[in-house]
Amino acid sequence: MTAKQESLFRHRNFALLWSSQSISMFGTQITYVALPLTAAVVLRATPMQSGLLVALEQLPFLLFGFVVGVYVDRRARRSIMIGANAVRFATLAWIPVAYWLDVLSIYQLLVVVFVVGTMTTFFDLAYQSYIPGLVGRERLMDANGKLQVSESVAEVAGPGAAGALISALGAPVVIALDALSYVVSTLALLRMPADEAPAAPSAPAGPGEKGPSVWASMREGFGLIGRHALLRWCTVAALSANLFYSALMAVFFLFLLREAGIGSAEIGVIVAVGSAGALVGALSAERITGLLGVGPTLVLSLVLPGAGYFALSTVHGNSLVAVVAAGAATFVALFGIPVFDITVISFRQMVTPDHLLGRVNATVRTLARGSLPLGALIGGALGSALGLRATIVVAAAGLFLPAVILFLSPVRSVRRLDGLAAAESAPEESPSVQYDNQGAS
Numbered sequence: 217m218t219a220k221q222e223s224l225f226r227h228r229n230f231a232l233l234w235s236s237q238s239i240s241m242f243g244t245q246i247t248y249v250a251l252p253l254t255a256a257v258v259l260r261a262t263p264m265q266s267g268l269l270v271a272l273e274q275l276p277f278l279l280f281g282f283v284v285g286v287y288v289d290r291r292a293r294r295s296i297m298i299g300a301n302a303v304r305f306a307t308l309a310w311i312p313v314a315y316w317l318d319v320l321s322i323y324q325l326l327v328v329v330f331v332v333g334t335m336t337t338f339f340d341l342a343y344q345s346y347i348p349g350l351v352g353r354e355r356l357m358d359a360n361g362k363l364q365v366s367e368s369v370a371e372v373a374g375p376g377a378a379g380a381l382i383s384a385l386g387a388p389v390v391i392a393l394d395a396l397s398y399v400v401s402t403l404a405l406l407r408m409p410a411d412e413a414p415a416a417p418s419a420p421a422g423p424g425e426k427g428p429s430v431w432a433s434m435r436e437g438f439g440l441i442g443r444h445a446l447l448r449w450c451t452v453a454a455l456s457a458n459l460f461y462s463a464l465m466a467v468f469f470l471f472l473l474r475e476a477g478i479g480s481a482e483i484g485v486i487v488a489v490g491s492a493g494a495l496v497g498a499l500s501a502e503r504i505t506g507l508l509g510v511g512p513t514l515v516l517s518l519v520l521p522g523a524g525y526f527a528l529s530t531v532h533g534n535s536l537v538a539v540v541a542a543g544a545a546t547f548v549a550l551f552g553i554p555v556f557d558i559t560v561i562s563f564r565q566m567v568t569p570d571h572l573l574g575r576v577n578a579t580v581r582t583l584a585r586g587s588l589p590l591g592a593l594i595g596g597a598l599g600s601a602l603g604l605r606a607t608i609v610v611a612a613a614g615l616f617l618p619a620v621i622l623f624l625s626p627v628r629s630v631r632r633l634d635g636l637a638a639a640e641s642a643p644e645e646s647p648s649v650q651y652d653n654q655g656a657s
Contacts, residue, residue, distance in 0.1 A: 224358050229408050230351050236404035237343060238366040240301065243397030244336070245374025246381065246390060247308065248273075251329060254387040258315065259322045269329055276334040277585050284337050285578025286433040289571055292411050293346035300339040301402040307331045308395035315388040341581070345573035348565045349411060356562040361502045364558045368495040372488070414571035437575025446567060447576070449625035450514070450560050453618035454584045457518060457556070460614035462591025463598065463607070464525055471604040472542065476531045482539045486546055493547035498554040505559055509631035514563075515622050517556035522615035524549025529608040563630075 224230045255261035255269055288296060307328050314320035351359045381390045441447045472478045472486065497517075505513045527545040531538050568576045598607040622628060 224351065224355060224362060227351065230359060230362075232404045232408045233343070233347070233350060234362055234366060236297075236401040236408075237363055238370065239397050239404070240304075240339070240401040241367050241370040242374055242377075243394035243401075245370045246378040247332075247394040248374075249378035250382060250387045250390045250394070251325065253382060254311065254315075254391065255322060255325055258387065259320065259325065261322050265322050265326075268326060272326055272329045273333050274585065274588070276330060277337045277582060280334060280337055281341070281578045281582035281585075282434050282437075282575075283430060284341055285437060285575040285582075286430050288338070288341045288345050288574025288578070289414055289433065293342040293574075294405060294408060294411050296342040297339050297346070298402055298405050300335040300342070301398040301405070303335045304332050304339075305395050305398040305402070307335070308391055308398070312388040312392040312395075320388075341574055341577050344561065344565070344577050345570075346411065348573065349570065350408075353566050356565050357502045357505060357558065360558045360562045360565075361498060364498040364501070364554050365495065368491070368498045368554060372491045372495060414573075434575065434579075437572055437579045440568065440572055440576060441579055444567065445626050446630065447564065447580075449622060449627050450563060451580050451583060453514075453518060453621045454556075454560065454580065455587050456621065457521070457615065457618040458584045459587040459591040459594070460611050460617065461521065462588040463595030463614070464611035466592040466595030467599040467604050467607050467611075470599065471528075471608050475604040476538065476542065477534045478531075478539060478542065479534055482534065485539065486543045489543035490546035490550040493549070493551040494554050496547075497551040498558065500551075501555045501558040504555060510559060510563060511622070511628040511630040513559050514556060514627060515619050517552040517559065518619035518622065519616065520552030520555075521549045522612050522619070524552075525608060525612035525615060529605055529612060 225234070252266065252269060255266060261269070311320065311325070311328060314324060347359055347363075348356060378390060381393070385393075441451055469483065472483050473480070478486070501513075504516075508516065524545045524547070527548070528542055531542045531545070564576060564580065565573065595607060595611060598610055602610065
């Protein structure tokens with residue numbers, strides 16, 4: 217058996233990274249449930265304070281993502297992940313300690329959420345930039361697929377496990393368990409090979425600086441995306457997909473409850489079926505890409521959410537048929553999302569030079585995440601103006617837009633990741649790619 221045919225789980229260093237990421241992701245999913253419950257039950261948080269808690273989970277990436285990307289490209293990525301885990305452990309461990317000392321307050325909880333969110337920004341950007349050097353660019357699809365599967369499993373099992381643990385132990389104790397998960401994650405990282413900081417970029421130094429300024433470094437990441445046709449169009453597609461997805465999710469539960477007339481218990485089943493769709497998509501991504509090629513897979517994966525949610529807009533009544541139809545529609549919609557994520561992340565890692573990976577990952581993810589709150593506001597406004605069902609239809613129609621964007625772009629013609637070359641200064645046209653039989657092979 218050749219090295220390429222062997223499972224990545226037999227690759228010691230990847231197995232350690234996968235273990236580290238899986239443990240921390242599972243713990244994070246538990247904390248997403250335990251923190252709001254601690255605020256609501258233990259600290260009697262007001263609705264405004266609960267809203268702040270949710271907002272502060274996402275705010276760090278929008279505030280610091282670009283700068284963190286620069287930092288990730290100037291330091292050893294493994295050391296960043298270890299440092300982020302250490303801070304997350306210490307910060308989360310304070311909650312049960314403060315609870316047992318009877319000094320815990322909602323303001324401490326808000327600070328904890330913000331700090332943990334900031335460290336998660338460091339960790340996520342560092343580990344995505346660390347993967348290509350760890351497994352080689354030829355195995356990126358396989359590696360990202362396995363990491364996405366573990367994330368999907370955590371998203372399915374984590375909240376349920378959190379509910380059971382919180383009922384048995386209490387929310388603050390469960391948060392202590394999550395803090396310990398970062399210790400276990402760090403132990404796995406410490407057994408991995410130390411990497412070196414990427415080669416310094418060539419941007420000119422700022423006044424009085426020995427190296428390029430932060431702003432110049434950020435511009436270099438933006439510049440590569442702007443010049444590289446494949447990166448540019450994939451980024452535009454991701455941003456527009458998040459915009460319409462967020463608009464739809466803003467009214468998703470209200471639609472099922474008030475317009476479709478589906479009960480709360482049945483909605484839980486629908487969400488679980490959708491989560492299963494995401495898991496199956498993550499498991500299938502590499503095989504689909506192998507059969508169809510990279511470009512067609514990206515286009516198809518972005519068609520599925522629009523098709524699924526458009527079918528959802530036709531559901532009426534709290535009948536078994538309606539619940540099955542809604543579950544099937546949600547399964548199809550969420551099946552496509554991890555297929556797109558795995559493929560486009562591997563695509564981005566393949567074409568981006570190592571010393572720019574942190575900045576390019578940060579730029580794409582910050583722009584994509586930045587569209588989420590705007591999409592939610594648009595969804596809420598449309599729901600008030602047009603009604604819930606009409607909003608689902610409009611948002612589902614909008615979800616076809618990113619597929620159209622990629623279909624009309626050079627991305628459509630890309631067949632294999634191994635035909636993509638990382639370029640220091642990508643030209644307007646895509647660098648050497650593998651085309652279909654109408655182009656160069």
